[in-house]
Amino acid sequence: MLIQSSSAQLALDLVGVFVFALSGGLVGVRKRLDLFGVLVLAGAAALGGGVLRDVLLGAVPPVGISDWRLLAAAALGGLVTFAFHPTVERITRLVRVLDAAGLGAFAVAGSLKAVGMPGVPAVAAVLVGTVTAVGGGVVRDVLAGQVPEVLRRELYAVPALLGSTVVVVADRLHVLSAPVAWSAALLVVTVRLVAVHLDLNAPTPLRSDAHRQGIHGHRAL
Amino acid sequence: MLIQSSSAQLALDLVGVFVFALSGGLVGVRKRLDLFGVLVLAGAAALGGGVLRDVLLGAVPPVGISDWRLLAAAALGGLVTFAFHPTVERITRLVRVLDAAGLGAFAVAGSLKAVGMPGVPAVAAVLVGTVTAVGGGVVRDVLAGQVPEVLRRELYAVPALLGSTVVVVADRLHVLSAPVAWSAALLVVTVRLVAVHLDLNAPTPLRSDAHRQGIHGHRAL
Amino acid sequence: MLIQSSSAQLALDLVGVFVFALSGGLVGVRKRLDLFGVLVLAGAAALGGGVLRDVLLGAVPPVGISDWRLLAAAALGGLVTFAFHPTVERITRLVRVLDAAGLGAFAVAGSLKAVGMPGVPAVAAVLVGTVTAVGGGVVRDVLAGQVPEVLRRELYAVPALLGSTVVVVADRLHVLSAPVAWSAALLVVTVRLVAVHLDLNAPTPLRSDAHRQGIHGHRAL
Numbered sequence: 001m002l003i004q005s006s007s008a009q010l011a012l013d014l015v016g017v018f019v020f021a022l023s024g025g026l027v028g029v030r031k032r033l034d035l036f037g038v039l040v041l042a043g044a045a046a047l048g049g050g051v052l053r054d055v056l057l058g059a060v061p062p063v064g065i066s067d068w069r070l071l072a073a074a075a076l077g078g079l080v081t082f083a084f085h086p087t088v089e090r091i092t093r094l095v096r097v098l099d100a101a102g103l104g105a106f107a108v109a110g111s112l113k114a115v116g117m118p119g120v121p122a123v124a125a126v127l128v129g130t131v132t133a134v135g136g137g138v139v140r141d142v143l144a145g146q147v148p149e150v151l152r153r154e155l156y157a158v159p160a161l162l163g164s165t166v167v168v169v170a171d172r173l174h175v176l177s178a179p180v181a182w183s184a185a186l187l188v189v190t191v192r193l194v195a196v197h198l199d200l201n202a203p204t205p206l207r208s209d210a211h212r213q214g215i216h217g218h219r220a221l
Numbered sequence: 222m223l224i225q226s227s228s229a230q231l232a233l234d235l236v237g238v239f240v241f242a243l244s245g246g247l248v249g250v251r252k253r254l255d256l257f258g259v260l261v262l263a264g265a266a267a268l269g270g271g272v273l274r275d276v277l278l279g280a281v282p283p284v285g286i287s288d289w290r291l292l293a294a295a296a297l298g299g300l301v302t303f304a305f306h307p308t309v310e311r312i313t314r315l316v317r318v319l320d321a322a323g324l325g326a327f328a329v330a331g332s333l334k335a336v337g338m339p340g341v342p343a344v345a346a347v348l349v350g351t352v353t354a355v356g357g358g359v360v361r362d363v364l365a366g367q368v369p370e371v372l373r374r375e376l377y378a379v380p381a382l383l384g385s386t387v388v389v390v391a392d393r394l395h396v397l398s399a400p401v402a403w404s405a406a407l408l409v410v411t412v413r414l415v416a417v418h419l420d421l422n423a424p425t426p427l428r429s430d431a432h433r434q435g436i437h438g439h440r441a442l
Numbered sequence: 443m444l445i446q447s448s449s450a451q452l453a454l455d456l457v458g459v460f461v462f463a464l465s466g467g468l469v470g471v472r473k474r475l476d477l478f479g480v481l482v483l484a485g486a487a488a489l490g491g492g493v494l495r496d497v498l499l500g501a502v503p504p505v506g507i508s509d510w511r512l513l514a515a516a517a518l519g520g521l522v523t524f525a526f527h528p529t530v531e532r533i534t535r536l537v538r539v540l541d542a543a544g545l546g547a548f549a550v551a552g553s554l555k556a557v558g559m560p561g562v563p564a565v566a567a568v569l570v571g572t573v574t575a576v577g578g579g580v581v582r583d584v585l586a587g588q589v590p591e592v593l594r595r596e597l598y599a600v601p602a603l604l605g606s607t608v609v610v611v612a613d614r615l616h617v618l619s620a621p622v623a624w625s626a627a628l629l630v631v632t633v634r635l636v637a638v639h640l641d642l643n644a645p646t647p648l649r650s651d652a653h654r655q656g657i658h659g660h661r662a663l
Contacts, residue, residue, distance in 0.1 A: 254593055282563075
């Protein structure tokens with residue numbers, strides 16, 4: 001059963017664009033940007049991943065700059081954030097939750113589009129989905145002058161990679177359907193939020209200096 | 222009347238490349254980069270917007286890396302800056318003026334190229350023009366480690382958006398001509414410089430903490 | 443004599459990907475990123491230049507996201523770095539040496555691919571080779587929040603430009619062969635390492651304030 005991918009993909013794109021616009025806008029509000037700065041950051045976060053996806057797939061001009069509905073969703077997200085931004089202390093947590101939702105929607109929307117194009121190897125489709133999901137956040141963070149979320153200590157790219165893989169494997173097994181796509185998106189959100197909630201992190205390199213400090217401390221005793 | 226867009230577009234491209242190379246080079250001088258660092262930053266500022274435009278439109282390889290005249294203009298701008306850079310206190314103001322000129326030339330050159338290609342929706346053409354105009358400055362600022370001009374407090378992307386819209390609307394109304402294109406560029410420069418001169422800014426988010434501080438101050442009275 | 447460019451190019455790509463993955467991974471270790479952060483930074487450094495090359499040439503999807511061998515080399519480089527990262531004091535020097543090797547491999551791999559595609563002007567081929575060489579490092583440094591190597595005070599882009607020029611000129615003279623390609627790569631590495639070793643730098647702008655300080659100092663005598 002083939003998925004009617006266009007409608008599911010548009011819906012996922014719209015969800016991803018809107019919530020990433022909120023997340024980008026909140027970063028802009030936190031940085032005390034003006035209205036247009038907030039809109040630019042909202043747009044970059046919302047549309048950056050999809051534009052990267054389309055450039056990597058050669059689908060130009062990217063829908064992120066040519067589809068009125070996506071642009072309207074991004075602008076709406078930016079305006080909503082600007083008008084009703086929460087108090088500063090609530091922003092950090094909310095950005096994380098919105099990021100998780102956008103991550104799920106875009107991982108699936110990105111890999112769906114990639115498997116629908118001819119001549120895209122499975123591994124490329126998985127990576128395009130992942131880049132779609134994390135790309136907007138990277139653009140947002142680089143523009144805002146902060147270290148990208150994807151490099152920070154919580155599991156971030158892994159849920160997106162997982163969701164993209166589910167879509168691509170389902171496609172290769174000819175079982176890709178709208179429910180499978182939405183389940184994959186939900187899987188991404190769940191894994192990401194569990195990782196945030198449990199503060200799950202990937203292992204870090206052995207800290208040789210900390211180790212030496214430990215030894216020194218022991219010697220000092 | 223159709224515009225003989227190739228000559229107007231080349232002229233606008235050359236103007237934009239040269240002045241953005243000056244602006245990029247000045248940032249490099251201010252950051253105390255060496256000759257090649259200044260040239261790289263000049264080239265990134267000068268050619269970044271046009272390369273982004275061509276990648277978004279699928280016009281590869283981009284003219285920014287294949288047209289000798291544009292590359293020569295960028296190198297010339299970088300060398301001129303390196304050799305005759307003004308004193309530090311004059312740099313900030315000059316960078317702003319050069320930025321305005323580049324913004325106008327590139328907004329029009331970008332939207333002109335977009336409307337000249339088949340299958341590009343009007344909204345995409347407007348955004349491609351805007352990205353052409355602000356893209357080089359974003360690349361320059363990200364490389365130089367400073368918050369991009371487009372996110373700072375003055376109206377920056379709006380004049381570019383305005384100029385691109387004029388070009389695209391004129392094209393759709395079949396009245397696009399070289400005078401219209403140059404007028405659109407002049408409009409961008411004027412609006413931008415007026416905004417800088419009057420220190421016009423877009424509204425900023427309500428500062429809830431400042432508000433509370435105000436209340437506290439009032440209570441203290 | 444035409445080069446069997448596919449095998450030489452793949453070998454150069456694999457070398458460049460692996461050593462740039464080590465260099466990216468080391469930056470990640472130095473920044474105390476977790477395993478996936480290190481892998482992302484390794485992948486960005488290793489594959490960023492090749493992806494930029496393929497996007498500029500319109501060769502999509504880029505091999506950097508579709509060729510298992512390149513992805514495996516990048517992942518291997520990241521894992522090796524994570525597991526066996528040297529002590530902090532040795533990292534800076536090693537990153538420089540790995541960077542030089544990657545620079546040489548990618549300058550040649552990039553220009554080789556560009557001259558093998560129809561309709562790419564010579565100057566574009568030289569610049570595509572240079573961007574392939576320096577692009578991954580730029581992406582790595584921008585993500586890691588540090589000023590890109592290419593803007594810092596040592597000769598960095600020049601050796602890459604030199605190696606790319608050798609390849610493109612050899613192609614235009616119909617003398618491009620695998621030995622020529624490897625020699626060009628070796629030339630890049632040698633020039634880069636000599637520049638690092640001798641601390642060769644390009645000239646810097648006259649420091650008008652330092653100059654004034656000098657005058658003041660003289661007056662004070």
